[in-house]
Amino acid sequence: MMKLKSFFLFLLFSVILAYYFIDPKVSSWTLMCPFKSVTSYDCPGCGSQRAFHEVLHGNLDKAFILNPLFVIAIPFFVQFLVFQIGDLKMKYLKCYQIIFGFKSILVYLVILILFFIVRNTSFYHEAFSRL
Template sequence: MIDKKNKLYRITGIVCFLGLLWLGLIHYSEADATVCPIKLATGYPCPSCGSSRSILAFLKGDFRDAIMINPLGIVSLIIIICIILLLLIDIVFKKDLYYRTYSYVEQFLKTNKLISILLILLILANWIWNIKKGL
């Protein structure tokens, strides 16, 4: 369990750091180029296309634009903040709250197939919306 836990913490920490670095680069960059491999290969946006711009709009207080660009960006921001807080709590207080929360959510989604299906359908609906609005 320790190796699985350590691996989860390392990967999550790296992904959060890279995500925050990416947001910083986008915020201070003048470039408006896409890096989405799906959009570059097919010309169609992926379900998460626009999430970075959505998060930045949200952080600037432009909530309507954030939702219109991609609501998944706001959901992603909330998840990222929660993960970072849980990781910091675990590091500072030497707990395993993040690992237990992650394990609980993973088990919950495995045992509640209807919730998992609804989440997948919401992501698909968001993808269709991204395509329709020409993101």
């Protein structure tokens, strides 16, 4: 189990390092969104690679413009990693169930769907073009 965690941490650190040094805006190795390529609509994850790069450089404002949901979700991602890597799930089971339980996952899915819809409206594009 410890080897798996060590490998996961190494992989996570490698990805973070890669995104720190390689700018997805100018690099050809980063992935293009297949959904946007086919439909020309932004999926909820569009802009996440560029936003992650900006977050790593401390540019939360630029990251928020690229993908607001990604920036808002960062504390949840970090907390999930802390629970999983630190074996804290059982120690703080009640807290874990509140944040990552079934009802919470449903709320996150509703937020994701609403973001997907709103993100592809002219209102959204007008609001974020002013920033």
